[in-house]
Amino acid sequence: MKPVLALILILAAFVPLKLKMEAACDRIVPGALSIDLREQIGQSAFIAVLGGFRSVMADLLFIDAYSAWERTDWTYLLLRLRQATELQPRAILFWEMAGWHMAWNAGTAAMEDDSKSPAARRRLQHDYLELGEDFLVRGIAYNPEKPQLYEALARLYRDKFHDHVRAAENFEKASRLPDHASYDERFSAYELSYCEGREREAYDRLRTLYQRGEKERLPRLLNQLRTMEERLKIPANERIIP
Numbered sequence: 001m002k003p004v005l006a007l008i009l010i011l012a013a014f015v016p017l018k019l020k021m022e023a024a025c026d027r028i029v030p031g032a033l034s035i036d037l038r039e040q041i042g043q044s045a046f047i048a049v050l051g052g053f054r055s056v057m058a059d060l061l062f063i064d065a066y067s068a069w070e071r072t073d074w075t076y077l078l079l080r081l082r083q084a085t086e087l088q089p090r091a092i093l094f095w096e097m098a099g100w101h102m103a104w105n106a107g108t109a110a111m112e113d114d115s116k117s118p119a120a121r122r123r124l125q126h127d128y129l130e131l132g133e134d135f136l137v138r139g140i141a142y143n144p145e146k147p148q149l150y151e152a153l154a155r156l157y158r159d160k161f162h163d164h165v166r167a168a169e170n171f172e173k174a175s176r177l178p179d180h181a182s183y184d185e186r187f188s189a190y191e192l193s194y195c196e197g198r199e200r201e202a203y204d205r206l207r208t209l210y211q212r213g214e215k216e217r218l219p220r221l222l223n224q225l226r227t228m229e230e231r232l233k234i235p236a237n238e239r240i241i242p
Contacts, residue, residue, distance in 0.1 A: 058087035062094060065101075074106040078131065085135065095139025096152050103132025103156050129160050150174035151181060154191075164194040185209065186221060193224055203228040210240055 065080035081098040088094055110116075110124035136153040143149060154170035157163040171188035174180045186209055193202035206225050209216045226241040228234075236242075 054087055058084045058091065058094070061087065062097075069101060069105065072109060074109065074128075077101060077106070081135070085139070089139075089142040092139070092143060092146050092148055095135055095143070095149055098135040099132040099139070099152055099156060101132075102128050102135060103160055107132070107160065129156070132156055132160075145177060147174035147177040147180035147184065150177070151184065154187070158191060164191045168192040168195065186216070186218075190220070190224060193228055199228060199232055203232055203234075207240060 061080050061084040065077050065084060068074075068077035068080055081094070081101065085091070085094045085098055107125045107128040110128055111121050113121055113124070116124065133153070133156060136149055136156060139149045140146075140153065150170045150173045154167045154174065157170065158167035168188045168191035171184050171191060175184035175188060185205075189202055189205035189209060192198050192205065195202070203225070206221060206228060209221060210225060222241060229239045229241060
C-alpha cells in the first residue's frame, strides 16, 4: 500500500508539469503500450500511465536512470532507459542520452573493468556499443525529421565504430533536415575523405564547400583539401591550395 500511496503523491505533485509538457505535441505522441512494459514498471505505475500520466512516468523513469548512472549500475540504467523511451518515443533527449550512456559511459566502463580478461572487456564494450546504436536507430525510426539523432548516430559510427561510410551517410542525412547543425555537411565530406574509393567524391564536396566563401574556409577544411589534392595528384594549376 505504501508504494502506491507514494506513487499517487508523486504523480499529484507532477500534474502541473504534466499538463505543460503535454502541450508540446511534437514531443508527446503515445505509442502502443506493451504487456512487457507493465511487467517492467509494475502494475501501479502502469495504471498511472493508462490514467493519463504517461509523460510524468517517463520523466520519473528517466530521472531514475540518471541515479543508476551515478551508481554505475548499467543493467538497471538500461532497463530504465528502455522504459522511458517506450513511454515517450518522441522525446529526442531520451534517445540521445540513451545512446550516449550505453556507447560512451557503459562501454568505457566495460573496457576499464580489471576483473575481466581483455577479450571479455572488448566483447562487453562491443555489446554496449550495439545497444547505443540500437537506441539511436530506433529513435530515428520514431523521429525521422529530427537531425539531432542522425548527428548522434554519425558521431557513434565515427568515434566508436570507426565506420567512416556510415558516419558520412548520417551526417549527410542530418544536413538535409531543418534545424541541422552548421557543420553536418562539412563533417560528412570529412568522413567521406577517409573512405577508400570515394576520395574524388569527397574532394568535390570539399571543393564545393570552399567555393561558398570565407565562412566555410576553416583550417581543417583547408588541410583536408590539401591532403586530398596530394592524394589525387591534382595538377598544380588546378589546385585550390597551393
